[in-house]
Amino acid sequence: MTDGDALRGAIIAQPDDDTLRLVYADWLDENGQPDRAAFIRAQVWAAQADPFGPEARKHAATAKRLLDPARQAWAKRVHPWVLAAEFRRGFIDHATVNVATFPRDAAALFAAEPVRSLRMVRTAPEHELDPFFGTPQLARVTRLDLTNLWVAPYEIELLFECPHLAPLTDLGLRNTPVPPDRLAALLIGTALPALAGLDLADVANLGPCLASALSRADHRRFARLDLSRIRFTSHEIKQILASRCLRNVEELFLGWMPQSGREGALTHLDLSFGIIPWNRLRTLDLNGQGVGDPGTEQIVMELNRRRDPAPLRRLSLANNRVRADGVRALIHSDSTKLNLYHLDMSGNGLTLSQRAALQTRFPDAVIVD
Template identity: 55%
Template sequence: MNDRDSLLAAVLEHPEEDTPRLMYADWLQENGDPDRGQFVRLQVEGAHAEPYSPQARECETAAQHLLERHRGTWTRHLLKRAIGWQFVRGFVEHVALDAATFGRDAAALFAAEPVRSVQVVRFALTVAHAPLNSLFDAPQLTRVTRLDFSKLGHGVDYFEPLAGCPQLGALTDLNFRSTPVPVQWLRAFLAGPALPALRALDLADIPNLSRVLSESLPRADHRRFTKLDLSYIPFKSDEVQKALASRCVRWVEELRLGWRPQTGPGPLSYLDLGFTFPWERLRLLDLEGQQVGDNGVREIVAELGRRRTTPPLRWLGLARNGLRADAVHTLVNADPRVKLYHLDLRENGLTSGQRAALQDRFPEAEILV
């Protein structure tokens, strides 16, 4: 085994650590591949920056420029095995794999890259020939911290094997977006002991989950979610209020509750937002389409100003919320401790002058109008 292979083996063996990656980057710099070495360093630096901050954005932009220049070379070994991939901290950590070929390709992919996130895709023409036995039997799953089932179509054959899979003890993140999650299965899953490390759950765009979530999240005290996406679930106001008051949501850091305004005002438009959200650690809040209006913005800003410590919120999504000049005035005059790095105000009819005022107030923010 040469030096390069030894360094790569250390990255694979300790995927959560930065030191092996930076040692590999140094070796690349010294052995004729400075761009790849710089790419690794930029992504590691960006991962350690405060999320959504200018430093994080600058590192990611610089890394993307390098990736665009060398994509073909750096991903050539993936072309016949993966449908898609994403670099994290300088290496491919996320892959999208065909369910029909997972058993054939998983070992080689996991031996080449520190894969920790897998999206499983099942194509319509092969749905009858793509059981997921090879996925749940794969020893490589012990390395996986995130599974994405949002591209599996309408099958429900994987829910029970998922909950009972012994290789998934390290899984922290599940994506079921737009999938037909069985209500009774979800109720039992949230209340039960399966996947004890789970911290992030995406249930967006599943129309029949409002009641089960309002009933089950308050009973899931043994869980501790840090990321939740409950967008486009047709909650009633009392249902979303019960769900967000749950103990398992108390320490959430990223919360997405998008709504399609063409169906009418969202359930949050009827609530006092200052008393609705678990603010303690919330750094991302996306309320796209909820139609909370200027009054909702006042409630959010007032609550942030009441906090004894600096509010952690850095990413605020208020696109398509019927906002007017009063909302802009409220944001511009927010408590000086309120510090945003991303503010989404698209499709509210705001002017360039209003955007300029917001940019003056939040100079480090990426503001979308």
């Protein structure tokens, strides 16, 4: 075993330790693999930088430039066992796996790379999920994604009751048929105790369930929540946003469908009265909610009067009928209270001069129009 093999083994055993990854990068430099070394450093530095900021973007661009021509070679260790793989912090962290073959391949996959995140794919409807959820290597997983996966109600039970998933922090159920009563039982109960991130986008019928359950899930502490394109009344969304479990949410996605003919749940709410939990919020997506100029002005008013600077760095007001007054409110927001790194204004018909003024106000931001 070489020093490099020993370092890789240590990284797999301690996947949260960035120091080991940087030491391995030094070893690669000393052993004729400078591009792989530079890639590891770039992804680690991007992850350590302020999210969405100039440093993070710079290092991410460097990593992409190095990865694009070498992806196949650097991912060859896992090719036999995955359908797709993604690098994070210099190593394969996320894998898309076939639920039928994962139980057989899991030991080899987790011995090869510090995988922490899985997306489940069912390549045939007859493939059962019982063996998948019985795989002990799931204890290494902190993020599990079931996006677009058809699951029977009893299989949702298998997921929520899986003893190997106790360390799970993030669960993706986007466009997955989750029975509202089972989701409510999960949120209110003690299963998946480490859960801090939940993606329920496009499961349109969950509005009443979430309003009731999240307001009773005081033992939960959600940092990431995606409720995009779920049907809510204004009362339900207010009830959700006032929930104790969202007090310190960091990423909140509340996008709606402007083409649906139905107004967003936030369209007629006054957003200047503490409706949105701003304490630690770094990402807010209101795409399609139709808050217009009044809602934009109310958001700015709320942030301007806060005692401390807002942590908000990424804001989407795409497709919100924001016109001159809303743009003006953003331009004249207090620069000591609001410093954006990403502002999505697409679908609002910005003029060139408005875009230029927003870029001047937020010089470190990517402005999308």
